[in-house]
Amino acid sequence: MLKYIIKRLISLIPVVFIISVILFSMLHLMPGDPVRMMMPENAGSLKDPAAYEKLYEETKIRYGYDKPLPEQYVRWVGRTVSGDLGFSSMDKKPVIDVISVPLKNTLVLNLLSTVVSFFLSIYIGIISAVKKDTFTDRFWQVFSLIGISIPTFFIALSIIYIFALKLGWFPSNGMPLMPNDGSLAYYRELLRYLILPAFTLMVGSLASTSRYVRNAMAEALSQDYIRTARSKGLSERVVIYSHAFRNALIPVITVVAWSIVGMFGGAAITEQIFAYNGIGRLLIDSVLARDFNLVLSLNMFYAVLSLSANLLMDIGYALVDPRVRLD
Known part of the structure; x- marks a missing residue:
């Protein structure tokens, strides 16, 4: 019985991989800019366009959105496996919380x-x-x-x-x-x-x-x-x-x-x-x-x-x- 369960668990690994790739790719096609959503709440009050763009680039680098999509995916998988689900732009705190x-x-x-x-x-x-x-x-x-x-x-x-x-x-x-x-x-x-x-x-x-x-x-x-x-x-x-x-x-x-x-x-x-x-x-x-x-x-x-x-x-x-x- 244990051998059967292990066999079934192993067969799920490629399925999880394919689902994660599809979800990650599709969500990147969502309308809107996730970087702008993750910027501090006071970012909209910056009147200097240069200061705003600087903050935008810093936020982009901070959360890894400056990397190619495949690298972003690998980094996301690594963080997820370690229990880090990223940062919520809606609540301004870690997703796990x-x-x-x-x-x-x-x-x-x-x-x-x-x-x-x-x-x-x-x-x-x-x-x-x-x-x-x-x-x-x-x-x-x-x-x-x-x-x-x-x-x-x-x-x-x-x-x-x-x-x-x-x-x-x-x-x-x-x-x-x-x-x-x-x-x-x-x-x-x-x-x-x-x-x-x-x-x-x-x-x-x-x-x-x-x-x-x-x-x-x-x-x-x-x-x-x-x-x-x-x-x-x-x-x-x-x-x-x-x-x-x-x-x-x-x-x-x-x-x-x-x-x-x-x-x-x-x-x-x-x-x-x-x-x-x-x-x-x-x-x-x-x-x-x-x-x-x-x-x-x-x-x-x-x-x-x-x-x-x-x-x-x-x-x-x-x-x-x-x-x-x-x-």
């Missing part, structure tokens, strides 16, 4: 959404498959179609209108105003702000994942080996979970892995609507501000996240079906 808090917030939001959505999807999918063509199955089928069809922003606005504006149960947007002192009161307040955006992310993921689980389980339950297991007198619980569910795991692993990536992607819209301080909202702001280093770092994060999900998916396949390791 800019993204640390939003990244933690997004991880908390997505972890809550993913865990709850995963277990609910498995449960709903299995129940729907076991009770195929009953009212329960049809109800969740309709829910899945609605959840998949409705855009994320509409779900978010509807949730805000019902639970925040009409019922007043939760805050409509923002983050807790009280400082993070590690107290129970702070985490209780944080949970109040998390519930609506987490519920928004859950709806789409729950709808799609439960539908795939239901279809995979329904197909597994129709196989001959299931009838054989039942004819041997095995309990329905053992037949469902030990035989049918195990063989339905391959497509389920695929959907769950990509739904996690989809949640992070969908978080950009959700965080913007709920004014939640996460990396999705930060990415939108950095693009609008033409913050080269911040946009590059966040895009690489999403790329590595997708590749990590793909790696975990392959490992999951190998655990469920050992024959995969021989391919």
Whole structure:
């Protein structure tokens, strides 16, 4: 198994290299001058054109923009590997400091959404498959179609209108105003702000994942080996979970892995609507501000996240079906 994982990790290296080259090259084609964006805030007050140009050249040299593009790329890779993600022109401080808090917030939001959505999807999918063509199955089928069809922003606005504006149960947007002192009161307040955006992310993921689980389980339950297991007198619980569910795991692993990536992607819209301080909202702001280093770092994060999900998916396949390791 370890040999298989190492093999998969090595195969990701050229993929990461190609993605990084593409992102680095494309972002250099963004409109605007990153050097001017990184100049001190008082640079615009310089009335002497010569003094302004001198400051411009100093800033260009300081951040390495005077070097050829290939050399800039090599220097950027070297800094990134050492943990230096560059300087944010939008916040006027290192990128690593800019993204640390939003990244933690997004991880908390997505972890809550993913865990709850995963277990609910498995449960709903299995129940729907076991009770195929009953009212329960049809109800969740309709829910899945609605959840998949409705855009994320509409779900978010509807949730805000019902639970925040009409019922007043939760805050409509923002983050807790009280400082993070590690107290129970702070985490209780944080949970109040998390519930609506987490519920928004859950709806789409729950709808799609439960539908795939239901279809995979329904197909597994129709196989001959299931009838054989039942004819041997095995309990329905053992037949469902030990035989049918195990063989339905391959497509389920695929959907769950990509739904996690989809949640992070969908978080950009959700965080913007709920004014939640996460990396999705930060990415939108950095693009609008033409913050080269911040946009590059966040895009690489999403790329590595997708590749990590793909790696975990392959490992999951190998655990469920050992024959995969021989391919």
